[in-house]
Amino acid sequence: MANILVVDDELGIRDLLSEILNDEGHSVDLAENAGQAREARLNGNYDLVLLDIWMPDTDGVTLLKEWSTSGMLTMPVIMMSGHATIDTAVEATRIGAFSFLEKPITLQKLLKAVEQGLARNLPSAPAPAAVSQPVAAGPGGGSVLVLPVGGHKDAAAIQAGAADTGPLPHQGFNLDRPLREARDSFEKAYFEFHLAREGGSMTRVAEKTGLERTHLYRKLRQLGVDLGRSKRNASS
Missing domain, CATH: 3.40.50.2300 (Response regulator)
Known part of the structure; x- marks a missing residue:
C-alpha cells in the first residue's frame, strides 16, 4: 500500500x-x-x-x-x-x-x-512460480479438479491427490454432481483465485475477468465470496 x-x-x-x-x-x-x-x-x-x-x-x-x-x-x-x-x-x-x-x-x-x-525505487521482484492444476481421483472414484487459490506469491506445484500439508490452500471439485452445483463451486474458486492474485483489487479483477464492476460485485455476493478474506490472504 x-x-x-x-x-x-x-x-x-x-x-x-x-x-x-x-x-x-x-x-x-x-x-x-x-x-x-x-x-x-x-x-x-x-x-x-x-x-x-x-x-x-x-x-x-x-x-x-x-x-x-x-x-x-x-x-x-x-x-x-x-x-x-x-x-x-x-x-x-x-x-x-x-x-x-x-x-x-x-x-x-x-x-x-x-x-x-x-516501482521506481523498488528492487525487482522475482517472477512467481507456476502452479500446477492436476486432475486427480476423488472420493468414490470420481474425477476431482484441483485448483490453487489464495494468491501466495511463492506457490509450489500441488501434487495430485496429496494432502494439504503446506501453506497452500486448494479446492477440490467433484465433477460427479449436477452441473449448476459444479459450476457455482468452480466460479467461486475462480473469482477467489483472481481476487487473491490481484491483492483484492476489484478494478483489476474486473479487467481480468471481463466483467463490469457492478456485475462483478453482484456475482461475488451471489456466490458468497468473502472479499475481506481475499484481501487478507493476498497480504499474508
Missing part, C-alpha cells in the same frame, strides 16, 4: 481517482489547489503525487518547481492535464516530473503510470 496525494481542482476527477486508487489498496489524500497541496506535503511524506497542471491559484508546473528547488521533490510526480502543450510536458519532465497523463485519463494508463512510479 502506498501513500498518494491527488491534486486537482475538479471535484469529479478527485473523487474518481480516489475511488480507483483506494480500490487498489492505496491510502489517498486529496487537495483541490496548490495551497492545500503545499500544506499536505509539509505535513506528510508521499510515495507518489498526481498533480494537475492548470489550477486556479498556482499552476502545477510552478508547484513542481517549488518542490524541486526546496528539496521536497522526493517522490515521483505524475502531471495531469487536458490542455497542456508538448512544451509544457517537456518542461515539467525537465524539472523533475516522472511522467505525464493527458485527460481524460483512461483506467489502464492511470494504473500503469502509478505502478511504474511506485
Whole structure:
C-alpha cells in the first residue's frame, strides 16, 4: 500500500481517482489547489503525487518547481492535464516530473503510470512460480479438479491427490454432481483465485475477468465470496 496525494481542482476527477486508487489498496489524500497541496506535503511524506497542471491559484508546473528547488521533490510526480502543450510536458519532465497523463485519463494508463512510479525505487521482484492444476481421483472414484487459490506469491506445484500439508490452500471439485452445483463451486474458486492474485483489487479483477464492476460485485455476493478474506490472504 502506498501513500498518494491527488491534486486537482475538479471535484469529479478527485473523487474518481480516489475511488480507483483506494480500490487498489492505496491510502489517498486529496487537495483541490496548490495551497492545500503545499500544506499536505509539509505535513506528510508521499510515495507518489498526481498533480494537475492548470489550477486556479498556482499552476502545477510552478508547484513542481517549488518542490524541486526546496528539496521536497522526493517522490515521483505524475502531471495531469487536458490542455497542456508538448512544451509544457517537456518542461515539467525537465524539472523533475516522472511522467505525464493527458485527460481524460483512461483506467489502464492511470494504473500503469502509478505502478511504474511506485516501482521506481523498488528492487525487482522475482517472477512467481507456476502452479500446477492436476486432475486427480476423488472420493468414490470420481474425477476431482484441483485448483490453487489464495494468491501466495511463492506457490509450489500441488501434487495430485496429496494432502494439504503446506501453506497452500486448494479446492477440490467433484465433477460427479449436477452441473449448476459444479459450476457455482468452480466460479467461486475462480473469482477467489483472481481476487487473491490481484491483492483484492476489484478494478483489476474486473479487467481480468471481463466483467463490469457492478456485475462483478453482484456475482461475488451471489456466490458468497468473502472479499475481506481475499484481501487478507493476498497480504499474508
